[in-house]
Amino acid sequence: MRHLISIEDLNKDDIIRILNKSEEFEDVALGKRRSRILEGKILANLFFEPSTRTRMSFETAMKKLGGEVINVSAQEASSIAKGETLADTIKVVSNYCDAIVIRHPLEGAARFASEHSRVPVINAGDGAGQHPTQTLLDLYTIKKEIGRIDGLKIALVGDLKYSRTIHSLIKALTLFETKIYLVSPPVLELPKEFLEELGGDIEKAELDQIVGDVDVIYVTRIQKERFLDEEEYRKVTGSYKITLETVKKMKESAIILHPLPRVDEIAVEVDYTKQAKYFKQAFYGVPVRMAILTEVML
Amino acid sequence: MTERELVISKIREGTVIDHINAGKALLVLKILGIDEKTRETVSLAMNVPSRKMGKKDIVKVEGLFISEEKLNKIALIAPNATINLVREYRIEKKFKVKPPEVVRGILKCPNRMCISNAREPVESIFYISLKGNEVVAKCHYCGRKISDLAKFII
Numbered sequence: 001m002r003h004l005i006s007i008e009d010l011n012k013d014d015i016i017r018i019l020n021k022s023e024e025f026e027d028v029a030l031g032k033r034r035s036r037i038l039e040g041k042i043l044a045n046l047f048f049e050p051s052t053r054t055r056m057s058f059e060t061a062m063k064k065l066g067g068e069v070i071n072v073s074a075q076e077a078s079s080i081a082k083g084e085t086l087a088d089t090i091k092v093v094s095n096y097c098d099a100i101v102i103r104h105p106l107e108g109a110a111r112f113a114s115e116h117s118r119v120p121v122i123n124a125g126d127g128a129g130q131h132p133t134q135t136l137l138d139l140y141t142i143k144k145e146i147g148r149i150d151g152l153k154i155a156l157v158g159d160l161k162y163s164r165t166i167h168s169l170i171k172a173l174t175l176f177e178t179k180i181y182l183v184s185p186p187v188l189e190l191p192k193e194f195l196e197e198l199g200g201d202i203e204k205a206e207l208d209q210i211v212g213d214v215d216v217i218y219v220t221r222i223q224k225e226r227f228l229d230e231e232e233y234r235k236v237t238g239s240y241k242i243t244l245e246t247v248k249k250m251k252e253s254a255i256i257l258h259p260l261p262r263v264d265e266i267a268v269e270v271d272y273t274k275q276a277k278y279f280k281q282a283f284y285g286v287p288v289r290m291a292i293l294t295e296v297m298l
Numbered sequence: 299m300t301e302r303e304l305v306i307s308k309i310r311e312g313t314v315i316d317h318i319n320a321g322k323a324l325l326v327l328k329i330l331g332i333d334e335k336t337r338e339t340v341s342l343a344m345n346v347p348s349r350k351m352g353k354k355d356i357v358k359v360e361g362l363f364i365s366e367e368k369l370n371k372i373a374l375i376a377p378n379a380t381i382n383l384v385r386e387y388r389i390e391k392k393f394k395v396k397p398p399e400v401v402r403g404i405l406k407c408p409n410r411m412c413i414s415n416a417r418e419p420v421e422s423i424f425y426i427s428l429k430g431n432e433v434v435a436k437c438h439y440c441g442r443k444i445s446d447l448a449k450f451i452i
Contacts, residue, residue: 006441085418108413108439112420127411129440193443 001295003114003121007132007168012175015139021291022140022284028064029286036066041297043069044097046089047124048104050074053260053282054124054133058101061289070097090116099297102126120296128164134259135168137288141281142216145255149173155181155210158220158240158265160190165259166220167194174200181205181214185236188226207240211249217242219258219265242266247273257281312338312360314382315372320345322375323355325451329371329404330364338362351378366393371404373397374426375448377433397426397433405435405450412440422452 001014010018027033043062045055051074059069072080072093080089086109094100094117102110103124110123110130125131143149154173160166160182170190173180180202182190195202211217219242227233242256247270250256258266258278270276318326323342327333332340339360348354355376363383372379373395383391403421407414414422414437423438429445436443444450 086413086416087419104413105411106413106416107409107411107441108437111439112413112418126413 001120003117003123004132004292004296005111005114005121005123006130007135007172010132010172015136015172015175018136018288018291018295019140019143021295022136022287023144025065025287025290025294029061029283029290031064035064037294038062038065038067038297041067041098042096043067043293044093044100045069045071046077046093046100046102047072047074048077048102048109049125051103051124053285054103055101057282057285058122058124058289058293061286061293064286065290065293067098067293086113087116090121091118094118099293122292122296125164128162130168131164132168133285133289133292134165135172136292137281137285138165138169138218138257138259139172140288141257141277141284142255144284145277145280146215146253150177152176152215153179153181153210153213154216154218155183155205155207155214156218156220157183157207157242159188159222159226160184160220161188162223162226163220166190166218169218170198170202174198174202181210183207183210183240185222185240187236188222207246211246212251215251215254217246217250217254217256219256219262221261221263221265237265240265242270244269244273246270247275250275308387309358309360309384310387311385312358312362312383313364313369314384315357315359315369316354316380316382317348317351317378318355318357318372318376319378320351320353320355322448323357325375325448326355326357326372326379328451329374330359330368332359367398370395370398371401374401374404374433374435375451377431397428400425401435404452405444405447406452407437407440407442408444408450409437409440409442412437412442414439 028035047055062069090113099120101122101124102113105127107127107129109126114121123130156166182204222237224233254275255277256275323344341358343356345353346356369381379395381393382389401424405422405424414420424435427434432445434445
Protein backbone atom coordinates (compact mmCIF):
# COMPACT_ATOMS: atom_id res chain seq x y z
CA MET A 1 0.00 0.00 0.00
CA ARG A 2 1.50 3.33 -0.97
CA HIS A 3 -1.07 5.91 0.18
CA LEU A 4 -4.16 5.64 2.37
CA ILE A 5 -6.66 8.13 1.00
CA SER A 6 -10.08 6.47 1.08
CA ILE A 7 -11.48 3.31 2.63
CA GLU A 8 -12.70 2.50 -0.88
CA ASP A 9 -9.08 2.03 -1.96
CA LEU A 10 -8.93 -1.06 0.27
CA ASN A 11 -10.47 -4.46 -0.31
CA LYS A 12 -11.53 -6.88 2.42
CA ASP A 13 -8.13 -8.64 2.43
CA ASP A 14 -6.30 -5.31 2.88
CA ILE A 15 -8.57 -4.43 5.79
CA ILE A 16 -8.09 -7.81 7.47
CA ARG A 17 -4.32 -7.56 7.02
CA ILE A 18 -4.25 -4.11 8.68
CA LEU A 19 -6.49 -5.28 11.54
CA ASN A 20 -4.25 -8.31 12.17
CA LYS A 21 -1.18 -6.09 12.12
CA SER A 22 -2.87 -3.71 14.58
CA GLU A 23 -3.29 -6.58 16.99
CA GLU A 24 0.45 -7.30 16.85
CA PHE A 25 1.15 -3.71 17.86
CA GLU A 26 -1.30 -3.56 20.74
CA ASP A 27 1.22 -4.50 23.42
CA VAL A 28 3.60 -1.86 22.04
CA ALA A 29 0.81 0.71 22.31
CA LEU A 30 0.19 -0.42 25.88
CA GLY A 31 3.91 -0.10 26.73
CA LYS A 32 4.31 -3.82 27.40
CA ARG A 33 6.75 -4.32 24.56
CA ARG A 34 9.24 -1.97 22.89
CA SER A 35 9.62 -1.65 19.17
CA ARG A 36 12.06 0.40 17.07
CA ILE A 37 10.65 -0.74 13.77
CA LEU A 38 10.31 2.83 12.44
CA GLU A 39 13.63 4.10 13.81
CA GLY A 40 15.22 6.61 11.46
CA LYS A 41 11.89 7.42 9.83
CA ILE A 42 10.23 10.83 10.04
CA LEU A 43 6.50 11.47 9.87
CA ALA A 44 5.22 14.94 8.95
CA ASN A 45 1.90 15.89 10.51
CA LEU A 46 0.34 18.47 8.22
CA PHE A 47 -2.87 19.66 9.82
CA PHE A 48 -4.58 22.52 8.02
CA GLU A 49 -7.46 22.20 10.46
CA PRO A 50 -7.19 21.75 14.20
CA SER A 51 -7.45 18.20 15.50
CA THR A 52 -6.23 17.00 18.85
CA ARG A 53 -7.09 13.33 18.94
CA THR A 54 -6.09 12.25 15.46
CA ARG A 55 -2.85 14.22 15.44
CA MET A 56 -1.84 13.03 18.91
CA SER A 57 -2.62 9.40 18.21
CA PHE A 58 -0.53 9.47 15.02
CA GLU A 59 2.29 11.12 16.94
CA THR A 60 2.07 8.54 19.74
CA ALA A 61 1.96 5.67 17.26
CA MET A 62 5.03 6.95 15.39
CA LYS A 63 7.07 7.63 18.54
CA LYS A 64 6.25 4.30 20.15
CA LEU A 65 7.66 2.62 17.07
CA GLY A 66 10.92 4.54 17.40
CA GLY A 67 10.17 7.12 14.69
CA GLU A 68 10.30 10.91 14.79
CA VAL A 69 7.52 13.40 14.10
CA ILE A 70 7.64 16.88 12.65
CA ASN A 71 4.53 18.95 13.16
CA VAL A 72 3.08 21.89 11.35
CA SER A 73 0.46 23.52 13.52
CA ALA A 74 -2.93 24.50 12.15
CA GLN A 75 -1.93 28.14 12.46
CA GLU A 76 1.36 27.72 10.61
CA ALA A 77 -0.34 25.55 8.02
CA SER A 78 -2.98 28.15 7.31
CA SER A 79 -0.34 30.83 6.81
CA ILE A 80 1.51 28.52 4.44
CA ALA A 81 -1.75 27.93 2.63
CA LYS A 82 -2.16 31.67 2.05
CA GLY A 83 1.27 32.01 0.51
CA GLU A 84 1.58 28.95 -1.69
CA THR A 85 -0.43 26.17 -3.22
CA LEU A 86 -0.97 22.85 -1.46
CA ALA A 87 0.85 21.22 -4.38
CA ASP A 88 3.99 23.27 -3.64
CA THR A 89 3.75 22.69 0.12
CA ILE A 90 3.55 18.95 -0.42
CA LYS A 91 6.43 18.95 -2.91
CA VAL A 92 8.61 20.71 -0.34
CA VAL A 93 7.51 18.85 2.81
CA SER A 94 7.76 15.44 1.16
CA ASN A 95 11.50 16.07 0.86
CA TYR A 96 11.81 16.28 4.63
CA CYS A 97 10.02 13.12 5.70
CA ASP A 98 9.16 9.49 5.02
CA ALA A 99 5.38 9.89 5.18
CA ILE A 100 2.81 12.68 5.47
CA VAL A 101 -0.39 12.70 7.49
CA ILE A 102 -2.72 15.39 6.20
CA ARG A 103 -5.96 16.95 7.39
CA HIS A 104 -7.39 19.63 5.14
CA PRO A 105 -10.73 21.47 4.90
CA LEU A 106 -11.19 20.76 1.19
CA GLU A 107 -12.59 17.49 -0.13
CA GLY A 108 -10.15 15.54 -2.24
CA ALA A 109 -7.16 17.44 -0.80
CA ALA A 110 -5.49 14.24 0.40
CA ARG A 111 -5.84 12.55 -3.01
CA PHE A 112 -4.45 15.69 -4.64
CA ALA A 113 -1.57 15.78 -2.12
CA SER A 114 -0.72 12.15 -2.89
CA GLU A 115 -0.36 13.10 -6.57
CA HIS A 116 2.33 15.66 -5.67
CA SER A 117 4.16 13.78 -2.94
CA ARG A 118 7.27 11.65 -3.25
CA VAL A 119 6.40 9.89 0.02
CA PRO A 120 3.22 8.07 1.13
CA VAL A 121 0.26 10.24 2.16
CA ILE A 122 -2.25 9.24 4.83
CA ASN A 123 -5.59 11.03 4.86
CA ALA A 124 -6.61 12.17 8.34
CA GLY A 125 -9.79 13.83 7.14
CA ASP A 126 -10.47 16.02 4.11
CA GLY A 127 -13.45 18.25 4.82
CA ALA A 128 -16.69 16.33 4.49
CA GLY A 129 -14.78 13.69 2.53
CA GLN A 130 -12.89 10.69 3.85
CA HIS A 131 -11.31 9.69 7.16
CA PRO A 132 -10.15 6.11 6.52
CA THR A 133 -8.01 5.66 9.65
CA GLN A 134 -11.11 6.31 11.78
CA THR A 135 -12.97 3.58 9.88
CA LEU A 136 -10.14 1.12 10.39
CA LEU A 137 -10.05 1.78 14.11
CA ASP A 138 -13.84 1.42 14.29
CA LEU A 139 -13.59 -1.98 12.60
CA TYR A 140 -10.70 -2.95 14.84
CA THR A 141 -12.71 -2.07 17.95
CA ILE A 142 -15.60 -4.25 16.79
CA LYS A 143 -13.28 -7.13 15.98
CA LYS A 144 -11.40 -6.88 19.28
CA GLU A 145 -14.39 -6.40 21.51
CA ILE A 146 -16.70 -8.96 19.94
CA GLY A 147 -14.18 -11.25 18.28
CA ARG A 148 -15.44 -10.94 14.72
CA ILE A 149 -17.13 -8.59 12.25
CA ASP A 150 -18.89 -11.13 9.99
CA GLY A 151 -22.33 -12.13 11.18
CA LEU A 152 -22.93 -9.06 13.36
CA LYS A 153 -25.97 -6.79 13.55
CA ILE A 154 -24.89 -3.17 13.70
CA ALA A 155 -27.05 -0.09 14.35
CA LEU A 156 -25.78 3.27 13.10
CA VAL A 157 -27.44 6.02 15.10
CA GLY A 158 -27.64 9.80 14.69
CA ASP A 159 -26.47 11.94 11.80
CA LEU A 160 -26.32 9.55 8.87
CA LYS A 161 -26.59 12.33 6.31
CA TYR A 162 -23.51 14.44 6.92
CA SER A 163 -21.24 12.23 9.04
CA ARG A 164 -18.17 11.22 7.02
CA THR A 165 -17.37 8.67 9.72
CA ILE A 166 -20.67 6.91 9.06
CA HIS A 167 -20.31 7.02 5.27
CA SER A 168 -16.86 5.41 5.35
CA LEU A 169 -17.91 2.88 7.97
CA ILE A 170 -20.98 1.71 6.04
CA LYS A 171 -18.88 1.17 2.92
CA ALA A 172 -16.40 -0.91 4.88
CA LEU A 173 -19.10 -2.89 6.73
CA THR A 174 -20.75 -3.90 3.47
CA LEU A 175 -17.54 -5.75 2.59
CA PHE A 176 -18.33 -8.03 5.54
CA GLU A 177 -21.39 -10.19 6.19
CA THR A 178 -23.21 -7.71 8.41
CA LYS A 179 -26.77 -6.59 8.93
CA ILE A 180 -26.90 -2.80 9.17
CA TYR A 181 -29.74 -0.82 10.77
CA LEU A 182 -30.01 2.88 10.00
CA VAL A 183 -31.46 4.86 12.91
CA SER A 184 -31.81 8.59 12.35
CA PRO A 185 -34.28 11.47 12.35
CA PRO A 186 -35.85 11.93 8.88
CA VAL A 187 -33.85 15.12 8.18
CA LEU A 188 -30.59 13.30 8.81
CA GLU A 189 -31.23 10.09 6.87
CA LEU A 190 -28.53 8.51 4.76
CA PRO A 191 -28.72 10.15 1.30
CA LYS A 192 -30.80 8.03 -1.06
CA GLU A 193 -28.19 8.16 -3.80
CA PHE A 194 -25.57 6.88 -1.36
CA LEU A 195 -27.83 4.06 -0.24
CA GLU A 196 -28.55 3.00 -3.84
CA GLU A 197 -24.84 2.47 -4.46
CA LEU A 198 -24.40 0.14 -1.52
CA GLY A 199 -24.87 -3.57 -1.62
CA GLY A 200 -25.40 -5.53 1.55
CA ASP A 201 -28.17 -6.03 4.06
CA ILE A 202 -29.27 -2.57 5.15
CA GLU A 203 -32.58 -1.34 6.53
CA LYS A 204 -34.05 1.64 8.35
CA ALA A 205 -35.21 1.06 11.90
CA GLU A 206 -36.26 2.69 15.16
CA LEU A 207 -33.85 2.26 18.03
CA ASP A 208 -36.54 0.76 20.29
CA GLN A 209 -37.28 -2.04 17.82
CA ILE A 210 -33.72 -3.26 17.45
CA VAL A 211 -31.91 -2.28 20.64
CA GLY A 212 -32.25 -5.75 22.18
CA ASP A 213 -31.13 -7.52 19.05
CA VAL A 214 -28.02 -5.69 17.83
CA ASP A 215 -24.37 -6.40 18.63
CA VAL A 216 -23.07 -2.89 18.05
CA ILE A 217 -24.66 0.53 18.50
CA TYR A 218 -22.53 3.15 16.75
CA VAL A 219 -23.59 6.63 17.83
CA THR A 220 -22.68 9.92 16.13
CA ARG A 221 -23.18 13.51 17.13
CA ILE A 222 -26.25 15.33 15.88
CA GLN A 223 -25.18 18.89 15.17
CA LYS A 224 -27.39 21.78 16.18
CA GLU A 225 -26.60 23.65 12.96
CA ARG A 226 -28.47 21.02 10.95
CA PHE A 227 -31.80 22.19 12.38
CA LEU A 228 -33.83 25.28 11.64
CA ASP A 229 -34.93 25.85 15.23
CA GLU A 230 -33.70 24.81 18.61
CA GLU A 231 -37.00 23.28 19.71
CA GLU A 232 -36.89 20.83 16.81
CA TYR A 233 -33.26 20.02 17.61
CA ARG A 234 -34.06 19.28 21.26
CA LYS A 235 -37.02 17.09 20.33
CA VAL A 236 -34.99 15.08 17.85
CA THR A 237 -31.84 14.61 19.90
CA GLY A 238 -33.85 13.46 22.93
CA SER A 239 -35.15 10.44 21.07
CA TYR A 240 -31.68 9.36 19.92
CA LYS A 241 -29.93 9.67 23.25
CA ILE A 242 -28.34 6.54 24.74
CA THR A 243 -29.19 6.31 28.45
CA LEU A 244 -29.00 3.65 31.15
CA GLU A 245 -32.51 2.64 30.06
CA THR A 246 -31.20 1.93 26.56
CA VAL A 247 -28.30 -0.10 27.93
CA LYS A 248 -30.67 -2.24 30.06
CA LYS A 249 -32.44 -3.35 26.90
CA MET A 250 -29.18 -4.26 25.13
CA LYS A 251 -27.63 -7.71 24.95
CA GLU A 252 -24.97 -8.36 27.61
CA SER A 253 -22.37 -8.86 24.89
CA ALA A 254 -23.32 -5.83 22.81
CA ILE A 255 -21.14 -2.72 22.63
CA ILE A 256 -21.64 1.04 22.21
CA LEU A 257 -19.19 2.98 20.05
CA HIS A 258 -18.78 6.71 19.27
CA PRO A 259 -16.04 8.46 17.24
CA LEU A 260 -15.88 11.24 19.89
CA PRO A 261 -16.08 14.03 20.84
CA ARG A 262 -19.62 13.52 22.15
CA VAL A 263 -21.92 16.26 23.27
CA ASP A 264 -24.87 14.69 25.04
CA GLU A 265 -25.92 11.83 22.75
CA ILE A 266 -24.61 9.32 25.31
CA ALA A 267 -25.45 9.97 28.98
CA VAL A 268 -22.36 10.09 31.21
CA GLU A 269 -23.73 7.28 33.44
CA VAL A 270 -23.46 4.94 30.45
CA ASP A 271 -19.65 5.32 30.56
CA TYR A 272 -19.55 2.98 33.55
CA THR A 273 -21.44 0.13 31.91
CA LYS A 274 -19.57 -2.72 30.30
CA GLN A 275 -21.24 -1.99 26.97
CA ALA A 276 -19.49 1.40 26.75
CA LYS A 277 -16.41 0.93 24.57
CA TYR A 278 -15.90 4.40 23.11
CA PHE A 279 -12.86 5.27 25.23
CA LYS A 280 -11.33 1.91 24.43
CA GLN A 281 -12.08 2.74 20.80
CA ALA A 282 -10.01 5.95 21.15
CA PHE A 283 -7.11 3.88 22.54
CA TYR A 284 -7.33 1.44 19.64
CA GLY A 285 -6.53 4.40 17.37
CA VAL A 286 -2.88 3.99 18.41
CA PRO A 287 -2.23 0.34 17.40
CA VAL A 288 -4.29 0.80 14.23
CA ARG A 289 -2.27 3.86 13.23
CA MET A 290 0.93 1.96 14.05
CA ALA A 291 -0.18 -0.71 11.60
CA ILE A 292 -0.98 1.91 8.96
CA LEU A 293 2.34 3.71 9.43
CA THR A 294 4.33 0.50 9.02
CA GLU A 295 2.15 -0.51 6.09
CA VAL A 296 3.00 2.65 4.11
CA MET A 297 6.60 3.15 5.24
CA LEU A 298 8.12 -0.32 5.31
CA MET B 299 -34.05 16.27 -51.42
CA THR B 300 -34.48 15.61 -47.71
CA GLU B 301 -35.24 18.27 -45.16
CA ARG B 302 -31.75 18.03 -43.72
CA GLU B 303 -30.03 18.73 -46.98
CA LEU B 304 -32.10 21.84 -47.34
CA VAL B 305 -30.56 23.18 -44.17
CA ILE B 306 -26.90 22.40 -44.79
CA SER B 307 -25.35 21.16 -47.97
CA LYS B 308 -23.33 17.97 -48.25
CA ILE B 309 -19.66 18.17 -47.54
CA ARG B 310 -16.93 16.73 -49.70
CA GLU B 311 -14.57 15.70 -46.95
CA GLY B 312 -14.67 15.95 -43.19
CA THR B 313 -16.73 15.15 -40.11
CA VAL B 314 -20.50 15.27 -39.75
CA ILE B 315 -21.98 15.05 -36.28
CA ASP B 316 -25.65 14.20 -36.46
CA HIS B 317 -28.40 13.51 -33.91
CA ILE B 318 -27.07 16.02 -31.40
CA ASN B 319 -29.68 16.82 -28.75
CA ALA B 320 -31.46 20.00 -29.81
CA GLY B 321 -29.75 23.13 -28.57
CA LYS B 322 -26.44 21.46 -27.73
CA ALA B 323 -24.52 22.15 -30.95
CA LEU B 324 -22.63 25.11 -29.49
CA LEU B 325 -21.50 23.01 -26.55
CA VAL B 326 -20.41 20.30 -28.97
CA LEU B 327 -18.16 22.85 -30.69
CA LYS B 328 -16.79 23.87 -27.30
CA ILE B 329 -15.98 20.28 -26.36
CA LEU B 330 -14.23 19.80 -29.68
CA GLY B 331 -12.25 22.98 -29.15
CA ILE B 332 -13.69 24.59 -32.28
CA ASP B 333 -13.71 28.36 -31.82
CA GLU B 334 -13.02 31.62 -33.67
CA LYS B 335 -9.44 30.51 -34.42
CA THR B 336 -10.64 27.53 -36.43
CA ARG B 337 -9.77 27.75 -40.14
CA GLU B 338 -12.02 24.98 -41.40
CA THR B 339 -15.49 25.64 -42.73
CA VAL B 340 -17.90 24.78 -39.96
CA SER B 341 -21.63 24.68 -40.49
CA LEU B 342 -24.11 24.27 -37.77
CA ALA B 343 -27.83 23.71 -37.76
CA MET B 344 -30.00 23.91 -34.69
CA ASN B 345 -33.50 22.63 -34.07
CA VAL B 346 -33.71 20.67 -37.29
CA PRO B 347 -36.90 18.56 -37.42
CA SER B 348 -36.09 14.90 -36.84
CA ARG B 349 -38.31 11.85 -36.97
CA LYS B 350 -36.44 10.07 -34.18
CA MET B 351 -35.68 12.98 -31.91
CA GLY B 352 -38.37 15.56 -32.64
CA LYS B 353 -35.70 18.21 -33.02
CA LYS B 354 -31.95 17.85 -33.32
CA ASP B 355 -28.77 19.77 -34.03
CA ILE B 356 -26.16 18.98 -36.70
CA VAL B 357 -22.53 20.08 -36.98
CA LYS B 358 -20.38 19.70 -40.11
CA VAL B 359 -16.67 20.38 -40.15
CA GLU B 360 -15.16 20.45 -43.63
CA GLY B 361 -11.67 19.18 -44.31
CA LEU B 362 -11.09 17.86 -40.82
CA PHE B 363 -11.24 14.29 -39.56
CA ILE B 364 -11.72 14.66 -35.85
CA SER B 365 -10.28 11.80 -33.78
CA GLU B 366 -12.65 9.22 -32.39
CA GLU B 367 -11.31 9.86 -28.90
CA LYS B 368 -12.21 13.52 -29.14
CA LEU B 369 -15.58 12.82 -30.71
CA ASN B 370 -16.54 10.39 -27.97
CA LYS B 371 -16.44 13.25 -25.49
CA ILE B 372 -19.58 14.55 -27.20
CA ALA B 373 -21.43 11.63 -25.61
CA LEU B 374 -21.28 13.52 -22.31
CA ILE B 375 -23.96 15.91 -23.55
CA ALA B 376 -25.33 14.20 -26.66
CA PRO B 377 -25.34 10.46 -26.03
CA ASN B 378 -27.26 9.74 -29.27
CA ALA B 379 -24.91 11.62 -31.56
CA THR B 380 -23.76 9.78 -34.67
CA ILE B 381 -20.58 10.50 -36.54
CA ASN B 382 -20.09 10.32 -40.28
CA LEU B 383 -16.57 10.59 -41.61
CA VAL B 384 -16.95 11.72 -45.23
CA ARG B 385 -14.47 11.36 -48.09
CA GLU B 386 -15.30 12.39 -51.67
CA TYR B 387 -18.97 12.91 -50.69
CA ARG B 388 -19.20 9.32 -49.48
CA ILE B 389 -19.54 8.14 -45.90
CA GLU B 390 -16.32 6.29 -45.15
CA LYS B 391 -17.09 5.48 -41.54
CA LYS B 392 -20.21 5.84 -39.45
CA PHE B 393 -20.42 5.29 -35.70
CA LYS B 394 -22.32 6.26 -32.61
CA VAL B 395 -20.40 8.16 -29.92
CA LYS B 396 -19.44 6.18 -26.83
CA PRO B 397 -18.83 7.99 -23.54
CA PRO B 398 -15.14 7.82 -22.52
CA GLU B 399 -14.28 6.23 -19.16
CA VAL B 400 -12.38 9.27 -17.95
CA VAL B 401 -12.52 12.93 -18.96
CA ARG B 402 -9.99 15.55 -17.98
CA GLY B 403 -10.45 19.30 -17.96
CA ILE B 404 -13.92 19.21 -19.51
CA LEU B 405 -16.31 19.17 -16.56
CA LYS B 406 -16.29 21.46 -13.54
CA CYS B 407 -17.11 19.97 -10.15
CA PRO B 408 -20.10 21.75 -8.61
CA ASN B 409 -18.80 21.11 -5.08
CA ARG B 410 -17.35 24.42 -3.91
CA MET B 411 -15.37 22.57 -1.24
CA CYS B 412 -13.69 20.29 -3.80
CA ILE B 413 -9.92 20.71 -4.20
CA SER B 414 -10.41 20.81 -7.98
CA ASN B 415 -12.01 24.26 -7.53
CA ALA B 416 -9.18 25.62 -5.37
CA ARG B 417 -6.34 27.87 -6.49
CA GLU B 418 -4.15 24.88 -7.26
CA PRO B 419 -2.43 23.48 -10.35
CA VAL B 420 -5.24 20.98 -10.84
CA GLU B 421 -7.19 19.67 -13.79
CA SER B 422 -10.67 18.28 -13.17
CA ILE B 423 -10.95 14.51 -13.63
CA PHE B 424 -14.28 12.71 -13.87
CA TYR B 425 -15.11 9.02 -14.21
CA ILE B 426 -17.98 8.41 -16.59
CA SER B 427 -20.62 5.71 -16.29
CA LEU B 428 -24.08 5.00 -17.63
CA LYS B 429 -27.06 4.82 -15.32
CA GLY B 430 -29.74 3.44 -17.61
CA ASN B 431 -29.74 5.92 -20.46
CA GLU B 432 -28.22 8.72 -18.47
CA VAL B 433 -24.54 9.63 -18.50
CA VAL B 434 -23.24 10.12 -14.97
CA ALA B 435 -19.85 11.54 -13.94
CA LYS B 436 -18.03 11.12 -10.64
CA CYS B 437 -15.35 13.56 -9.48
CA HIS B 438 -11.93 11.93 -8.98
CA TYR B 439 -11.20 14.22 -6.05
CA CYS B 440 -14.35 14.64 -3.96
CA GLY B 441 -16.48 11.79 -5.29
CA ARG B 442 -19.43 14.10 -6.14
CA LYS B 443 -21.70 12.58 -8.77
CA ILE B 444 -23.29 14.68 -11.45
CA SER B 445 -25.74 14.10 -14.28
CA ASP B 446 -27.16 16.55 -16.85
CA LEU B 447 -23.54 17.18 -17.76
CA ALA B 448 -24.18 20.07 -20.18
CA LYS B 449 -24.46 22.33 -17.15
CA PHE B 450 -20.95 21.48 -16.02
CA ILE B 451 -18.93 21.92 -19.21
CA ILE B 452 -16.01 24.25 -18.45
